[in-house]
Amino acid sequence: MQVYLPIAEMSVPAESIFLVSAFVGFLSGIFGIGGGFLTTPFLIFTGIPPVIAVGTQASQLVASSVAGVLGHWDKGNVDVKIACVMLVGGLGGSVVGILIFGVLEKLGQIDFAISILYIILLGFIGVLMLAESFTHLLKPKNMRKEFNTLNVNSFIAGLPYKMRFPRSKLYISALVPGGIGFLGGVLASILGVGGSFIMVPAMIYILGIPSLLVAGTVLFQMIFTTAFATIMHALVNQTVDVVLAIILIIGGVAGAQIGITFARHVKGIYARVTLALIVLAVCLQMIGNLFIQPEEIFSTVALS
Amino acid sequence: MKKFLLIAVLIFMSAGAARAENVTVELVSDHVDITTGFNGTTLGLFGVRANKGDIAVIVKGPLRTMSVRRKESVIGAWINRSFETFKAVPSYYNYALSRPIQDLAPLETLMEHGIGPENLRFNKPDTTDEQRIAFRDALLRNKKMQGLYPAEPGAIKFIGPNFFRADFYIPANVPVGEYEIQTLYFSGGVLRDSKTSTVRVAQVGGSARINQFAHGNSFVYGVMCVLLAVFAGWFSNRVRRG
Numbered sequence: 001m002q003v004y005l006p007i008a009e010m011s012v013p014a015e016s017i018f019l020v021s022a023f024v025g026f027l028s029g030i031f032g033i034g035g036g037f038l039t040t041p042f043l044i045f046t047g048i049p050p051v052i053a054v055g056t057q058a059s060q061l062v063a064s065s066v067a068g069v070l071g072h073w074d075k076g077n078v079d080v081k082i083a084c085v086m087l088v089g090g091l092g093g094s095v096v097g098i099l100i101f102g103v104l105e106k107l108g109q110i111d112f113a114i115s116i117l118y119i120i121l122l123g124f125i126g127v128l129m130l131a132e133s134f135t136h137l138l139k140p141k142n143m144r145k146e147f148n149t150l151n152v153n154s155f156i157a158g159l160p161y162k163m164r165f166p167r168s169k170l171y172i173s174a175l176v177p178g179g180i181g182f183l184g185g186v187l188a189s190i191l192g193v194g195g196s197f198i199m200v201p202a203m204i205y206i207l208g209i210p211s212l213l214v215a216g217t218v219l220f221q222m223i224f225t226t227a228f229a230t231i232m233h234a235l236v237n238q239t240v241d242v243v244l245a246i247i248l249i250i251g252g253v254a255g256a257q258i259g260i261t262f263a264r265h266v267k268g269i270y271a272r273v274t275l276a277l278i279v280l281a282v283c284l285q286m287i288g289n290l291f292i293q294p295e296e297i298f299s300t301v302a303l304s
Numbered sequence: 305m306k307k308f309l310l311i312a313v314l315i316f317m318s319a320g321a322a323r324a325e326n327v328t329v330e331l332v333s334d335h336v337d338i339t340t341g342f343n344g345t346t347l348g349l350f351g352v353r354a355n356k357g358d359i360a361v362i363v364k365g366p367l368r369t370m371s372v373r374r375k376e377s378v379i380g381a382w383i384n385r386s387f388e389t390f391k392a393v394p395s396y397y398n399y400a401l402s403r404p405i406q407d408l409a410p411l412e413t414l415m416e417h418g419i420g421p422e423n424l425r426f427n428k429p430d431t432t433d434e435q436r437i438a439f440r441d442a443l444l445r446n447k448k449m450q451g452l453y454p455a456e457p458g459a460i461k462f463i464g465p466n467f468f469r470a471d472f473y474i475p476a477n478v479p480v481g482e483y484e485i486q487t488l489y490f491s492g493g494v495l496r497d498s499k500t501s502t503v504r505v506a507q508v509g510g511s512a513r514i515n516q517f518a519h520g521n522s523f524v525y526g527v528m529c530v531l532l533a534v535f536a537g538w539f540s541n542r543v544r545r546g
Contacts, residue, residue, distance in 0.1 A: 002343040002476055006507060006514040011342055011476030047477075059529045066537025067544070108373050112383045227530045234526030238518055242529055243340070243511075249533060253540035260544060290381050296449075297375040297382070298442030302368040302395065302479075 007241035008052045014247055017046065021060070021251030028252070029259020030266065031275050034064055034194035034222075037122065038282060039248065041114075048244070050110050054101070054192035055233030055240045060248040061194045061226040065219045067256065072216025079167040079213050083221040085174050086181030086199075090225035093185020098232050101190050108301070115290050117191060122283035125197050129276035133269060156206065168209045176207055181221060189229045194222050197279075326354045326497035327489040329361075336474055336483075336505040338512075347472045347503060349485060357491035358402045359460045360419050361470045365396030365452075365505070366481030372439045372446075388439035390426045395479040397421055397447070400458035400470040409493045417488060417495070421453045451475040480505050 003014040020042050024035035036057050043053035072078055104110040159173035180202045184195035196218050203209045203218065234240040263271070332348035349361060370393045376385035401408060405420055414423045421444055447453035452475065462468045482502050489497040507515050518525045 002341070004338055004340050004342040004476070004507075004511055006340075006511040007518055009480060009507075009515075011344075059533045062530055062533035063537040063540070066534050067540040068537075070538070070541040108371070108384045108387060112381075116381075223534075227533075230530050230533070231523065231526035234518065234529060235522045238522055240518070240526060240529050242514060242518070242525075242532070245529060245533070249536045253536060253543070256540065257544060290383075292382075293377070294375060294382055296442075296446070298439065298446060299373050299375075299384070300443055300446045301371050301373070303371050303389070 003243060003247070005048075005052075005241045005243050007238065008048055008244065010047070012046060012048065012244070017043070017244070017247050018251040021248045022255035022258075025064075025252035025255025025257075026259040026262070027255075027275065027278070028064060028068075029256035029261075030263040030271055033275070034061055034196055035252075036061055036193035037118065037191070037197065037279075040192040041118065041282070041286065043244075044111075044114070049239075050114060051101070051105065051233075051237055051239040052241055052244070054190070055230070055237060056244045056248065057192035058188060058226050058229040058233055059240055059242075059245045060252060061188070061192075062223060062230060063249045064252055064256070065194065065222040065226060067253070069216060069219040069223060072219065075216075077213050077216040078220045079165060079209065079217045080220070081163075082165050082168060082170075082177050082207075082209065082213075083217050085163070085177045086184070086217075086221045087224050089178035089181030089183075090185035090188075090221055091228055093182035093187075094189045094225060094229045094232060095185075096182075097186040097189030098229070098236060100186070102237070112290075114191060115286050117187075119283055119286050119290065121187075121191075121198065122279050122286070125201075126276050126280035126283055128201065129272060129279065133273045133276060137269060168213055170208065172207065177203075180207065181225070184218075184222070185225050185229070188222075188225055189232070194226060196222065326357065326491075327359065327487055327499060328352050329487045329499050329501065331485065331501050331503060334501070334503055336478075336503060337508040338478075338480065338506065339509050340511050342476060342511075344476045344478070345474050347474050347483075347485075348469060349471075349487070349501075350467070350469050351487055351499075353466045353468070353489060355466075355491065357489050357496060358408055359468060359470075360402070360408060360417075360488040360490065361400045361460065362417070362419060362486045362488070363396070363398045363472050364394040364418070364484045364486075365479050366394075366483075367392045368395045368479075369393070370443060372443050374439065374442070386435065386439075388436055390440065390443060393426045393443065394424065395452065395481070396474070396483070397424065397453045398458065398472040399454065400460050400472070402460040402462075402468070405457060409490055409495070413493070413495060417486070419488070420457065421447070450477065452478070474505070478505060480507060 001014045002011045004011045021039060024038045028035045040053050040057050044050050104113045156176055159175050161174045162171060163174045164171050180199055184199045187193055187195035199218050200214055203214050204211055230240055329349055329351035336345055353359060370390045372388045373384040374386040375382040414420060418424045448455055460468050460470050483505055485501045485503060487499045488495055
């Protein structure tokens with residue numbers, strides 16, 4: 001069924017977009033990830049302009065982070081104070097990201113920038129996850145130790161603007177959570193991803209937040225960063241397509257529901273290896289797209 | 305002698321009148337409505353010619369300035385390196401002819417009136433710059449691939465000896481705006497008459513209201529999208545818990 005998108009001003013096959021968002025929702029139900037890193041490239045591949053894919057995906061991320069955070073909130077697994085500090089950085093990061101996005105689009109290099117950023121991020125995360133899973137499989141007890149020996153602690157301890165975060169029992173410079181939030185905000189507005197796949201490891205290994213609080217805290221601040229990114233995209237670029245957003249949200253909600261049921265029957269470690277392999281597959285696909293000579297080396301865009 | 309002059313004037317006048325009415329056309333519809341379920345449509349035109357001349361019908365979408373980009377290999381990666389800009393490129397183009405293009409009119413006439421995508425104004429051989437020619441060909445190829453330019457001209461279908469119709473497919477990804485439809489009447493390779501009609505391609509109904517609202521009240525629209533997403537997230541959480 002073709003559905004006409006009023007903002008993108010084009011007609012798209014609704015079923016295939018629905019199926020992809022349901023599949024991504026399924027993954028997010030199992031792994032608790034946002035999955036924007038899979039949806040956005042697909043939307044761009046469908047022919048939806050990158051600006052609209054990214055802007056609309058931001059609103060879908062609002063829905064998935066609200067859905068995800070409620071359970072953590074009820075259990076009290078959200079450090080609101082850290083989340084607020086991260087949010088300050090996150091809002092700054094969103095503004096910077098949207099400005100960078102605009103400049104790159106004018107230069108005609110946004111596709112290249114998106115590809116290269118995805119390749120670096122997905123490659124890094126995929127390899128890290130895979131390595132961690134195997135280490136975990138082989139000698140489960142040594143895993144945490146290895147990461148704690150990372151020599152960033154002395155540098156972080158020297159940073160100014162220290163704050164006390166009672167919920168996480170941390171006394172650390174506000175620049176650390178702020179910086180992590182900033183990075184997340186930039187990623188959210190340039191790539192249309194929530195950025196949890198970079199924020200979660202950073203918070204565990206750099207910030208040292210208790211792992212029980214990680215997911216809830218990231219999701220909580222992500223609601224506001226992605227909501228802000230949505231409004232910015234709508235206001236500055238007019239690139240949030242509500243019809244596309246509805247298809248994505250419904251697909252995501254349905255898929256997540258199936259994923260959560262499914263997750264009860266899978267062993268966590270195998271699920272993580274699978275996710276790592278999916279991430280690496282997407283990464284390889286993007287490397288292929290960038291380095292193999294395309295059939296049509298010309299592309300066109302209307303300037304006015 | 306006076307009588308002869310009078311007849312000559314009368315013949316001349318009637319010929320003039322006939323020339324002005326060499327072809328008359330009527331559109332099936334003067335608007336294309338893009339609704340949420342829009343999946344392309346057909347634009348139809350009926351016409352009558354006074355004599356056995358040739359007919360060419362041209363449909364042009366709103367003109368755009370197009371940037372064409374070429375990817376080049378930089379350390380193995382294919383990235384956009386060269387750019388060329390083309391002005392006055394019809395966003396949509398289609399045409400139908402009553403006889404093969406090479407028999408219709410001389411090349412200069414085809415170019416003057418933009419008959420055939422190869423003869424459009426932006427496409428004039430005003431340059432020998434090889435790069436520009438390559439980019440121009442790429443633009444045409446790209447438009448054809450998107451279904452916005454035809455690979456072949458359509459046919460003028462004659463229902464009666466002089467009564468004809470032409471149909472143009474408007475694809476789902478069609479740009480909105482004013483479309484110009486020109487009906488040209490040729491005889492002996494010379495343009496004798498032309499008629500211009502316009503068709504408005506626009507979003508209507510819910511689709512149009514969303515578009516207007518998103519552009520007119522961007523901030524409120526953004527906030528509403530966020531509220532919708534928050535509600536959807538909350539709702540899905542409720543469903544999840546049963």
